[in-house]
Amino acid sequence: xxxxxxxxxxxxxxxxxxxxxxxGLQWTLLVALLAWIMxxxxxxxIGVARTTEHRWLVRAGDAYVELFRNIPLIVQFFLWYFVxxxxxxxxxxxxxxxxxxEHQLFTAVVCLGFFTSARIAEQVRSGIQSLARGQRNxxxxxxxxxxxxxxYVLLPMAYRIIIPPLTSELMNLxxxxxxxxxIGLTELFFRTREMGEMTFRYFEAFAAATLIYVVIALxxxxxxALIERRLAVPGFIxxxx
Amino acid sequence: MSDLDFEIVGRSLPYLMRGLQxxxxxxxxxxxxxxxxxxxxxxxxxxxxxxxxLAAAGYVNLMRSIPLLLVIFWFYFMMPVLxxxxxxxxxxxxxxxxxxxxxxxxxxxxxxxCEIMRAGIQSIAKGQAxxxxxxxxxxxxxxxxxxxxxxxxxMLPILLTQSIxxxxxxxxxxxxxxxxxxxxxxxxxxxxxxxxxxYLFVAVxxxxxxxxxxxxxxxxxxxxxxxx
Numbered sequence: 331x332x333x334x335x336x337x338x339x340x341x342x343x344x345x346x347x348x349x350x351x352x353x354g355l356q357w358t359l360l361v362a363l364l365a366w367i368m369x370x371x372x373x374x375x376i377g378v379a380r381t382t383e384h385r386w387l388v389r390a391g392d393a394y395v396e397l398f399r400n401i402p403l404i405v406q407f408f409l410w411y412f413v414x415x416x417x418x419x420x421x422x423x424x425x426x427x428x429x430x431x432e433h434q435l436f437t438a439v440v441c442l443g444f445f446t447s448a449r450i451a452e453q454v455r456s457g458i459q460s461l462a463r464g465q466r467n468x469x470x471x472x473x474x475x476x477x478x479x480x481x482y483v484l485l486p487m488a489y490r491i492i493i494p495p496l497t498s499e500l501m502n503l504x505x506x507x508x509x510x511x512x513i514g515l516t517e518l519f520f521r522t523r524e525m526g527e528m529t530f531r532y533f534e535a536f537a538a539a540t541l542i543y544v545v546i547a548l549x550x551x552x553x554x555a556l557i558e559r560r561l562a563v564p565g566f567i568x569x570x571x
Numbered sequence: 572m573s574d575l576d577f578e579i580v581g582r583s584l585p586y587l588m589r590g591l592q593x594x595x596x597x598x599x600x601x602x603x604x605x606x607x608x609x610x611x612x613x614x615x616x617x618x619x620x621x622x623x624x625l626a627a628a629g630y631v632n633l634m635r636s637i638p639l640l641l642v643i644f645w646f647y648f649m650m651p652v653l654x655x656x657x658x659x660x661x662x663x664x665x666x667x668x669x670x671x672x673x674x675x676x677x678x679x680x681x682x683x684x685c686e687i688m689r690a691g692i693q694s695i696a697k698g699q700a701x702x703x704x705x706x707x708x709x710x711x712x713x714x715x716x717x718x719x720x721x722x723x724x725x726m727l728p729i730l731l732t733q734s735i736x737x738x739x740x741x742x743x744x745x746x747x748x749x750x751x752x753x754x755x756x757x758x759x760x761x762x763x764x765x766x767x768x769x770y771l772f773v774a775v776x777x778x779x780x781x782x783x784x785x786x787x788x789x790x791x792x793x794x795x796x797x798x799x
Contacts, residue, residue: 400781401774402739404746404753408770416767501636508638512746519640532648540637540645547636 335531336538347525351538354521359546361438361517362504368443369450369503376447377454378480391451398448403441403509410441411513431516438510438517446503453495457488490561497554501547518542579765580772583755590755591776593669597741597751601676602734608677609684610723614714616689627685634682640743646675647747668747680737687729691722728792735784739777752776 336348343350380391398406411434415422425433461484469479508519522539526532580587615627634642650671651663658664695718703713723730745754753773760769 396782397778400739400778400785402742402753402777404742405770405774405777408766409774412766413770505636505638508640509743511640519638522641523644526644526648536641536645536648539641540633543637543641544633 332531332534335529335534338529341528347529347535350521350525351518351535351542354516354518355542357435357515357517358504358507358519361435361442361507361510361515364439365442365446365507366500366503368439369446369499372443372447373450374454374485376451377458378485380451380455381458381484382476391455395448395451398445399452403445403506404512406445407437407441407509407512411437430514434510434513434515437513438507438515442503442506442510445506446499449499449502450496453492453499454488457492458484460491461487487563487566490558490563490566493554493558493561497551500550500554504546504550505543575768576765577768577772579759579763579768583759583763586759587752587755587772590750591752593750594738594741594752597672597676597744598734598738600673601680601741602730602737604673604677605680605684605737606688606730608681610688610719612681612685613688613692616685617692631682631685634679635686639679639740640746642679643672643675643743643747646678647671650674668744668749672741672744672747672749676737676741680733683733684730687726687733688722691726692718694725695721724795728788728795731788731791732785735781735788738784739781742777 336351337346339346340350345353376391376394379387380395382388401409415425428436465483465487466479469483470476474482507517510517511520511523514520518539522535525535529535612627612631615623616631618624618627647668650666654660654666655663699717699721700713703717708716741751742753744751745757748754750758756769756773760766
């Protein structure tokens with residue numbers, strides 16, 4: 331193993347290989363961050379919808395989750411990248427105004443956002459359903475509207491309960507950004523492969539990528555653990571009274 | 572859009588089905604191999620021999636924190652080199668992506684199955700193993716006769732759910748140009764410029780299969796739950 335390779339210049343670009351990997355890492359983190367925001371918002375809404383008393387809302391939420399959970403991620407990438415613009419003329423027109431990188435970034439965020447939102451919806455639903463029924467009834471009894479009951483009673487507890495599974499969803503999302511390589515987004519895995527192919531130093535390239543992914547996973551894990559401790563309510567599960 | 576031509580699906584169906592066959596085969600082999608190897612890993616993680624437990628935990632955590640795609644490419648490029656050093660051959664043996672994928676998925680899935688089996692083993696009351704030892708059974712007998720059968724039974728729905736995820740994850744080998752179900756559809760789509768029809772078809776087939784399989788698992792889960 332020879333670390334000099336990371337300082338070597340990229341033949342047709344500017345900068346050394348380590349800078350290439352660093353720029354890939356930036357794309358990975360950017361996609362993960364944007365997709366997480368989208369997935370968290372959407373997943374919360376769908377998860378809540380699945381616990382309401384409106385039967386059609388529950389049905390629609392269930393169907394949504396099943397749809398995104400039962401199709402492989404790479405096929406979903408192809409659907410968003412090739413099929414949606416092909417079927418919807420308005421999207422096609424809009425896509426042609428983007429430059430390819432923007433199109434790839436947009437596709438990756440939307441695809442991973444929807445994919446992850448279905449998983450978050452499932453966690454939010456089970457978090458809310460794990461609460462004692464009395465909590466909802468008590469909220470209604472003191473005169474809260476349903477949306478107030480969710481906002482002030484159910485969700486604050488449910489979110490705290492599901493922080494551990496949300497942590498693994500966040501880590502899954504970061505790992506799943508690698509699949510954006512399939513549509514040519516120059517994220518970390520794309521750059522790693524490129525480095526391997528152009529220098530034939532696969533071992534060094536893959537070892538570096540492995541190290542980076544492990545560090546991100548650890549960092550995400552620690553960050554969520556910190557949030558969990560900060561938000562803990564004394565007397566409840568994670569909270570030390 | 573009116574110019575969609577789904578006949579392309581019919582015409583290339585035999586080719587696509589061969590791809591699907593490879594996908595199913597890889598899934599089954601990886602699931603069986605993964606459960607066996609994963610159970611051994613779980614026993615190692617729970618072992619009282621510290622170095623063994625640490626090594627197993629390190630392996631599992633490493634596998635679980637890097638993207639599957641990276642693992643697939645690691646094995647694809649490194650396995651020939653590794654085999655060369657192991658066998659002392661003059662040049663790296665040509666295994667090909669189709670075959671290296673079997674080993675990749677067994678070893679990768681083992682990390683996930685390990686965590687499931689570990690939870691399963693820990694869910695069995697300690698008194699059961701203790702009773703086994705009190706009867707004079709050895710570690711091996713306690714595990715194979717008492718603990719593992721129950722752990723496996725309790726975890727069966729989760730193991731099957733993980734296998735459905737595996738079935739979907741196998742599609743990533745198409746990025747190594749392997750002709751699995753997705754790989755076959757990509758090739759047909761590019762050859763005939765029928766991208767939309769092909770990918771819609773693939774999505775529908777996956778959806779129907781995975782939806783039916785998870786519904787079956789749910790039913791099995793309920794049945795097991797009643798017995799307990």
